[in-house]
Amino acid sequence: MNNMKSNLSYKKTKVLDYDNTEYFLYHMPLMSCIQNILEISDISQTFALEYEELYKTTKNGKKNIYKEQNNGIWWKTTQSTLPTGAKILSIILYSDATNCDSLGKS
Template identity: 40%
Template sequence: MNISQLSYSKHCILVYNNREYFINYRPIKNCIEILLSNPKILQHFIFKYENKKHQEEKSYAEQNSGNWWKYAEASISSSACILFFILYSNVITTDTLGKSSLYSIYISLAL
């Protein structure tokens, strides 16, 4: 993956004793675009609906074995794919009194 394409933005979050404190971040949209621009990575994240069964009963083993995936896949163009990724957040306290916080958001492509 070409990491140099991942651009950072810089934002001043605090000025204390005439000193500025910054946070560096990447916009989520930019991260998704970069990850999906790499065909070697992308091929591992394309899932088609699978009607899984265990002992003749419907089995929900993976995200792409659920009925919602089946209906979502049927509702889009045949040349499109559903991408499964996880967003999660974490709070970062930015001052010593705990009154100011930033929420970081992480993205992970699911396998």
């Protein structure tokens, strides 16, 4: 986060009028967030961009291990359908929230 551009702008969207009060959602467009993350120069070194098959050796032979997203069958199948040079980039989104009670305290 410290390496991201500081000009990330939030948008304000009115979502509700209730009891003479306007309620707004403050948000950042998803594509802006992704673009800012990808502009960090050394971040791509930490990406898992290829399917990686993991095995565990047992008495009965080898057994697949599904540990990370890029170890899953979905990743392997999807990667095989991509054009040459294209990669899958998995992004996990997180949202923080503030809860307000009926008295307006947060």
